[in-house]
Amino acid sequence: MVAKKKETISGLIPLIFGLFVIVIVVLVIPTAVQYVGKAAGVPANLVFNYEGVLGKLPQPWRNLDQGGEEPKEMLASVVEEVKELNPEYIRLDHIYDAFKVVSRTDGRLTYDWTGLDKAIEVILATGAKPFLSLSYMPIVISSGDMIAPAKDWNEWGQVVQATIEHYSGRSQKNIDGIIYEVWNEPDLFGGYKTYGGKNYLEMYSASAKAAARAQNVNPFEIGGPATTGLYQNWEERLIKYVAANDLRMDFLSWHRYSYDLEQYERDARQARKWAENIPALVNLKFYVTEWGHNSEVDPGYDEKFGAIHTLAGARVMMGSIDRAVLFEIKDGPGAEKYWGRWGILTHEKFGTPEKKPRYHALQFLNNLGPYRLSVAGEGSWIKSIASTDDKGNLKIMVVNYDPKGLHSEAVPMTFENLPKGNFKITRTEFMGSSRTLNVATTSATWKTSEFFTPNSAAMFTVEF
Structure with a gap:
């Protein structure tokens, strides 16, 4: 009888261990990852879809x-x-x-x-x-x-x-x-x-x-x-x-x-x-x-x-x-x-x-346009509003907000479903200067990376 109890207990050990692992995987690890991710912050990887028009741009700030x-x-x-x-x-x-x-x-x-x-x-x-x-x-x-x-x-x-x-x-x-x-x-x-x-x-x-x-x-x-x-x-x-x-x-x-x-x-x-x-x-x-x-x-x-x-x-x-x-x-x-x-x-x-x-x-x-475009890939600090104007040009606001004033970030920016290859992109700093780049490309997708110092913002205008 004692031997059978030992065999039974011995057979349950792998099952108990398996259940313990499942609990760790399902409950503990995601919580820990979420905590660490929030503490460290999530970097942005912005994707703008030219064809992703969401309708009229909400303007609660007015x-x-x-x-x-x-x-x-x-x-x-x-x-x-x-x-x-x-x-x-x-x-x-x-x-x-x-x-x-x-x-x-x-x-x-x-x-x-x-x-x-x-x-x-x-x-x-x-x-x-x-x-x-x-x-x-x-x-x-x-x-x-x-x-x-x-x-x-x-x-x-x-x-x-x-x-x-x-x-x-x-x-x-x-x-x-x-x-x-x-x-x-x-x-x-x-x-x-x-x-x-x-x-x-x-x-x-x-x-x-x-x-x-x-x-x-x-x-x-x-x-x-x-x-x-x-x-x-x-x-x-x-x-x-x-x-x-x-x-x-x-x-x-x-x-x-x-x-x-x-x-x-x-x-x-x-x-x-x-x-x-x-x-x-x-x-x-x-x-x-x-x-x-x-x-x-x-x-x-x-x-x-x-x-x-x-x-x-x-x-x-x-x-x-x-x-x-x-x-x-x-x-x-x-x-x-x-x-x-x-x-x-x-x-x-x-x-x-x-x-x-x-x-x-x-x-x-x-300065944003009247029509809202979809934006994917915002992060913990980087937020963005994308829009188009009546001429079909893009106007995109990107802001890097950190209440501690410490975070800077190089932000990947991908533009998808662009109407034609050649365009001009201008970055205008909030309360600052502007710079313009002429782009010649045959692709409907274009990628770049833009750097943002702590608590800064810029408006990007893409003209076709």
């Missing part, structure tokens, strides 16, 4: 934000500079407190739109449409200060309805396509939550119902919550709440300040996952309504680093985020001209506003 640096209209001095960037939308917050819109007369709410009208007129003068953050709480309806809840959410609803009817109303300002966002960073400004006494869901419900009551208005959008980040206890709860209560929500919004490009991608995937199984929100849009590398004052906003982050960030959000609203257009009036503020333009306190590198990054992106 949306700008002006924060409440001063309690007044701030953009009149930079209309021409902003117009050059061809923005689709300009976002404003502080619309009720900065412009003192709401008061009470004989027990009724009354409105003075004079100051906010001027700010909206300046936005329209840039060629953009208004994106209005419905903030902050008018003191006459507040239970405390300008970030406290309304004493009566019905009165907040009256303010929202009046705002929509004034600007979107066909018999009033008659502006088409305005975006209304319910509050700004409610988790920070007011300490709101999605439950309890300071319940953002009550604010959103009152706002959405007010939007539904608005009469004789042009098409507009309404959404939120514009939190300081993407949080499950905010965004997912809001999604479920609006679905359960049959409320209108055209977009889900949040803010993201991060050096980590993968964070922007994770946000987009997660937000879509929360909404994907709710039929009522099948057309929900996803907006990042403030973004940059640091939510605090940072020298990078005055330097090339901020621009390279903008180029790379625009690439990773393209196709997954519908609007990425860059914060912000103009610095507030600091003690110095350059003080690490978020603006892409300096303040006029120090003379004519100057364009910072992030301004030039947006211009750089706008």
